[in-house]
Amino acid sequence: MESHEHTGLLRLGDDALILAQRLGEWCGHGPALEEDIALSNIALDLLGQARAFLTLAAEREGKGRDEDSLAYFRTDREFTNALLVELPNGDFGDTIMRQCLFDQFALLRYTALSAQSIDMEVAAIAAKAVKEVRYHAEHSAQWVIRLGDGTEESHQRIQNSLDRLWPYTAEFFIEDAVSESLAAIGLMPLLQDLQGPWQEAMNRILEEATLVAPEKSGTQSGGRSGLHTEHLSFLLAEMQVLPRTYPGAQW
Amino acid sequence: MDPELPFLTITELGMVRGCEFDENDTAVILLTPTYSGCPATDAIQDDIRDAVSEFESNFRVKLVHSPAWTTDWINDAAREKMRQHGIAPPDGNSADKAFLLGKERHISCPRCRSAETKMISAFGSTACKAHFQCESCLEPFDHFKCI
Numbered sequence A: 001m002e003s004h005e006h007t008g009l010l011r012l013g014d015d016a017l018i019l020a021q022r023l024g025e026w027c028g029h030g031p032a033l034e035e036d037i038a039l040s041n042i043a044l045d046l047l048g049q050a051r052a053f054l055t056l057a058a059e060r061e062g063k064g065r066d067e068d069s070l071a072y073f074r075t076d077r078e079f080t081n082a083l084l085v086e087l088p089n090g091d092f093g094d095t096i097m098r099q100c101l102f103d104q105f106a107l108l109r110y111t112a113l114s115a116q117s118i119d120m121e122v123a124a125i126a127a128k129a130v131k132e133v134r135y136h137a138e139h140s141a142q143w144v145i146r147l148g149d150g151t152e153e154s155h156q157r158i159q160n161s162l163d164r165l166w167p168y169t170a171e172f173f174i175e176d177a178v179s180e181s182l183a184a185i186g187l188m189p190l191l192q193d194l195q196g197p198w199q200e201a202m203n204r205i206l207e208e209a210t211l212v213a214p215e216k217s218g219t220q221s222g223g224r225s226g227l228h229t230e231h232l233s234f235l236l237a238e239m240q241v242l243p244r245t246y247p248g249a250q251w
Numbered sequence B: 001m002d003p004e005l006p007f008l009t010i011t012e013l014g015m016v017r018g019c020e021f022d023e024n025d026t027a028v029i030l031l032t033p034t035y036s037g038c039p040a041t042d043a044i045q046d047d048i049r050d051a052v053s054e055f056e057s058n059f060r061v062k063l064v065h066s067p068a069w070t071t072d073w074i075n076d077a078a079r080e081k082m083r084q085h086g087i088a089p090p091d092g093n094s095a096d097k098a099f100l101l102g103k104e105r106h107i108s109c110p111r112c113r114s115a116e117t118k119m120i121s122a123f124g125s126t127a128c129k130a131h132f133q134c135e136s137c138l139e140p141f142d143h144f145k146c147i
Helices: A004-024 A033-061 A067-072 A092-116 A120-148 A152-168 A177-184 A192-208 A230-245 B040-052 B076-084
Strands: B016-021 B027-031 B059-063 B117-121 B129-134 B140-144
Touching: A004 A033, A004 A067, A004 A092, A004 A177, A004 A230, A033 A067, A033 A092, A033 A120, A033 B117, A067 A230, A092 A120, A092 A152, A092 A192, A120 A152, A120 A192, B027 B040, B040 B059
Parallel strands: B027 B059
Antiparallel strands: B016 B027, B117 B129, B129 B140
């Protein structure tokens, strides 16, 4: 049984790590050079955030693990990321809509952590991340607006992306024993408190993009407790193959 | 030296936050990374170790995350050097209201100083830079982002 603090730090690290790995798949495949570089840059920022949180999680755990053992030697059931970030990239519209939905959440979560967390190290990593994610959020929102308020085809395709991805967003705000106990001691914000501001931020972007969030949609969740889509296993296989084949390899 | 900006030192960039002695009398060099994922951070730590070990063996480098690094810490000499090397330095301070309000900032061209420039991409050749182009002299250039 992991401590709640450890699990809370893993959730922060895993969201960033898995999305970084997904965005990294665009490297060399972006629709334009600038966008290729942008997605890779965002992936790099997320990887840095993941390293900071996983390092902290490993240090606090005190069992001799480090960022690498947490990233490379956990199985899919031990990853705690939200399902949204593990979904395949799809087309550029799917990727940028996923990014927009996540960036707005990440910005609110990091802002709350940097302002409220009683843990100075968590607050410091979050304060750094806020500055980075502000650029990501601006970038993804501008693309959603451009595609939504663009041609008939771009509008329809990004609307389809929104419809497909929307059911995965409720998971950001689902409380459980971990999140409630961390909020109670002031380590992390209550997730429910972020839902209203997130909804407002998304409404502003979607309205400008002439897009409409589905009124009724199911909820896909399970990632926080290690119940993932099949896509995560394939992602981990690629991410982990080298260190698992040659443990301790250095170059 | 910053491996990506080899004309700048890490003190000019404000990354070295100080040096202190711990309870074991070991010198601790305090280093604050610029971006979370900046790959140069590891290289910079190695370079510090190489440089310091030439005259002192009892030391270590410690990463300090709080307060977070900000472009406000880059000194004026470094900003001028950036201009000379074709990089538009960060303008003003990180609490730049224009950006927070979603307005485009006016970045002047490091080559001809024209204010008629446009952003090509918010993400440039390294994590810390955005890609701009001057509309007067057409020079493409990097802008060191304000964070």
